[in-house]
Amino acid sequence: MTEPIDTKSRILDIAEELFGERGLDRVSIRDITDGAKVNLAAINYHFGSKDDLVAAVFERRVVPVNEARLAALDAAEKSAGNKSPKLEAILAAFIRPALQCSLKSPKGGTAFSKLFGRCLSEPSPQVEALLKKQFEPLMERMDAALMKALPNLSRTDIFWRMKFTFGALHHWLLTREKFVPAWVEATDLEEQTQKLITYAAAGFRAA
Amino acid sequence: MTEPIDTKSRILDIAEELFGERGLDRVSIRDITDGAKVNLAAINYHFGSKDDLVAAVFERRVVPVNEARLAALDAAEKSAGNKSPKLEAILAAFIRPALQCSLKSPKGGTAFSKLFGRCLSEPSPQVEALLKKQFEPLMERMDAALMKALPNLSRTDIFWRMKFTFGALHHWLLTREKFVPAWVEATDLEEQTQKLITYAAAGFRAA
DNA sequence: GAACGTTTCAAACGATTGTATGAATTCTTC
DNA sequence: GAAGAATTCATACAATCGTTTGAAACGTTC
Numbered sequence: 001m002t003e004p005i006d007t008k009s010r011i012l013d014i015a016e017e018l019f020g021e022r023g024l025d026r027v028s029i030r031d032i033t034d035g036a037k038v039n040l041a042a043i044n045y046h047f048g049s050k051d052d053l054v055a056a057v058f059e060r061r062v063v064p065v066n067e068a069r070l071a072a073l074d075a076a077e078k079s080a081g082n083k084s085p086k087l088e089a090i091l092a093a094f095i096r097p098a099l100q101c102s103l104k105s106p107k108g109g110t111a112f113s114k115l116f117g118r119c120l121s122e123p124s125p126q127v128e129a130l131l132k133k134q135f136e137p138l139m140e141r142m143d144a145a146l147m148k149a150l151p152n153l154s155r156t157d158i159f160w161r162m163k164f165t166f167g168a169l170h171h172w173l174l175t176r177e178k179f180v181p182a183w184v185e186a187t188d189l190e191e192q193t194q195k196l197i198t199y200a201a202a203g204f205r206a207a
Numbered sequence: 208m209t210e211p212i213d214t215k216s217r218i219l220d221i222a223e224e225l226f227g228e229r230g231l232d233r234v235s236i237r238d239i240t241d242g243a244k245v246n247l248a249a250i251n252y253h254f255g256s257k258d259d260l261v262a263a264v265f266e267r268r269v270v271p272v273n274e275a276r277l278a279a280l281d282a283a284e285k286s287a288g289n290k291s292p293k294l295e296a297i298l299a300a301f302i303r304p305a306l307q308c309s310l311k312s313p314k315g316g317t318a319f320s321k322l323f324g325r326c327l328s329e330p331s332p333q334v335e336a337l338l339k340k341q342f343e344p345l346m347e348r349m350d351a352a353l354m355k356a357l358p359n360l361s362r363t364d365i366f367w368r369m370k371f372t373f374g375a376l377h378h379w380l381l382t383r384e385k386f387v388p389a390w391v392e393a394t395d396l397e398e399q400t401q402k403l404i405t406y407a408a409a410g411f412r413a414a
Numbered sequence: 415g416a417a418c419g420t421t422t423c424a425a426a427c428g429a430t431t432g433t434a435t436g437a438a439t440t441c442t443t444c
Numbered sequence: 445g446a447a448g449a450a451t452t453c454a455t456a457c458a459a460t461c462g463t464t465t466g467a468a469a470c471g472t473t474c
Contacts, residue, residue, distance in 0.1 A: 007451080023329035025232030029432060039453050044433060046451090117328040121321060121381060122230035135386070156392040160402045163382070164375035171374020174328060179342070179370075185363040195367045199410040206409030214421080236462060246423050251463060253421090 008046050010036040016057045020111030024054055024118055055126035058119050061101055061112050062130065066138050068097035073141055084148040087201050092193075094142060095169055095200075099193055102173055113173035120170070150204060158204075165200045172196060215253050217243040223264045227318030231261055231325050262333035265326050268308055268319050269337065273345050275304035280348055291355040294408050299400075301349060302376055302407075306400055309380055320380035327377070357411060365411075372407045379403060 005013075014035040018027040029050055033040045047053040072093035076085040102112045119127045139162070146158045153161075172192070187195075212220075221242040225234040236257055240247045254260040279300035283292040309319045326334045346369070353365045360368075379399070394402075 023232065025230065026329065028430075030430085039451090041434080041454090042452075050432065114328060117324070121324045121328065122233065131386075139388075154392075155390065156394070157402065159388070159391050160399065161406050163379060163386075164403060164406050167375040167378020167381075168371035169374070171377060172370060174374075175370070179338075181346075181366070183362065184366050185361075187363070192367065195364065196371060198413050199368050199371050202413030203406040203410040206405050235460075237460085246421090248424090248464080249422075257462065 007036070007038050007042055010038060011043060011046065011053070012057055012060060015053060016061075016115060017111050019054070019057060019118065020114040024122065051124045051126055054119075054124060055130055058115060058127055059130055061115075062134050065097050065101045066134050068100070069094055069138055070141060072097060073145060077145065085145065087146075087149045087204060088197055090142070090145045090149055091165065091197050091200050091204075094165070095193060095196060098169060098173065099189060103189075110173075110176065113170070113176070117170060117174045146204070153204070161204050164203065168196060168200065214243070214245050214249055217245060218250060218253065218260070219264055219267060222260055223268075223322060224318050226261070226264060226325065227321040231329065258331045258333055261326075261331060262337055265322060265334055266337055268322075269341050272304050272308045273341050275307070276301055276345055277348060279304060280352060284352065292352065294353075294356045294411055295404055297349070297352045297356055298372065298404050298407050298411070301372070302400060302403060305376060305380065306396060310396070317380075317383065320377070320383070324377060324381040353411070360411070368411050371410065375403060375407065 011032060015027070015032045018031055018035065021027075029043050030040060032053075033042055036042075043050065043053055047056055073090065076089040076093055079085070080089075102110070119131070123131060142162060143155065143158060146162065147153070147155060150158065176192075218239060222234070222239045225238055225242065228234075236250050237247060239260075240249055243249075250257065250260055254263055280297065283296040283300055286292070287296075309317070326338070330338060349369060350362065350365060353369065354360070354362060357365065383399075
């Protein structure tokens with residue numbers, strides 16, 4: 001576990017890990033600089049403030065995830081020709097990149113999921129602006145694709161079902177390893193992803 | 208808006224409101240005592256510590272909600288006789304009490320939802336113990352009812368779909384007024400509840 | 415109304431927070 | 445290898461944090 005990377009990346013890495021573990025406010029500047037083995041002033045020097053660091057940590061993961069989602073949507077639409085892609089493919093384009101990114105993040109991938117949950121529930125102005133900028137265009141694309149795939153569903157219904165799906169995805173990511181009784185059969189992530197896609201697709205298709 | 212109630216209740220009331228607005232750690236003891244117009248030492252005197260206050264605020268809402276859920280489940284099973292209640296009735300027993308409680312809570316009901324989200328993502332030891340104690344028996348009852356209603360679904364599948372439903376419910380409660388584009392047709396809470404039940408029921412029935 | 419337990423009060427505690435400073439060091443460019 | 449920019453460093457700052465304290469005020473009971 002050598003870490004020859006630069007100061008900025010080291011800060012981002014363990015900031016993500018600690019934020020995910022303990023929450024944004026329960027992690028001090030000093031916790032991060034100690035963990036990253038950099039000087040106390042490094043965060044303010046490289047990022048400006050703690051809030052800016054939070055936004056940077058969050059942005060580093062959210063941007064590629066949403067890019068991957070758009071790319072997956074593009075690919076699905078392309079391979080479907082002039083027809084609409086299957087509902088499952090549209091939902092997979094939304095769900096799978098989030099999971100894949102969460103795997104790249106430290107601590108087996110739970111750190112980013114937790115961080116995302118926190119950024120949703122206690123957003124700073126910086127994070128809120130980032131959320132809007134990142135998700136508005138994505139949601140428009142998702143809406144359009146879903147409306148085409150489910151022509152007899154109103155746009156309002158699609159909006160609500162998308163919100164439900166979003167919630168299911170993130171609660172899953174957030175508590176993947178938690179609140180799981182012993183009797184639950186072990187399943188790998190791919191299986192769990194399939195289960196979610198199946199569930200959401202049926203939810204969208206409800207009369 | 209007269210508040211002739213006692214110190215303890217006044218503290219609980221605005222603590223709930225402030226925690227919901229800003230997050231557990233962004234609200235200081237002084238914010239609460241100022242808002243409740245009580246002395247600074249009142250929180251430590253009446254509750255012991257800030258963490259204990261958080262648990263008390265949370266407990267005051269969670270306990271009645273889960274009692275109402277169990278009661279609704281009882282009622283549904285009773286009225287169904289020796290048959291299984293309809294899937295929608297089981298899900299409604301889970302969903303509706305949470306919504307109803309959230310309406311009683313300050314700020315049009317969003318405060319409790321936000322508080323719940325926070326308690327899920329950054330639980331103190333006290334809150335974590337409370338969560339376990341409150342949700343384990345409820346989930347067992349829900350599992351049993353759902354297995355009876357969906358006999359060809361494995362218990363593991365029921366667990367995961369229940370988790371997805373839980374996520375959809377709480378993300379909805381947490382962001383009810385947020386991230387809603389202007390074009391979404393206004394719907395009252397009852398309609399939204401129905402939409403969620405429809406979505407979740409279809410998700411559970413998926414092959 | 416005296417004695418009691420309960421609650422409220424103003425004030426202070428030590429610890430920790432995020433940020434700022436200016437000097438020391440390293441890196442880059444000529 | 446000297447000049448200048450970029451980075452790291454130890455240290456200090458003011459503010460805020462949760463908690464404690466001991467006295468004052470209150471309510472109850474005999």
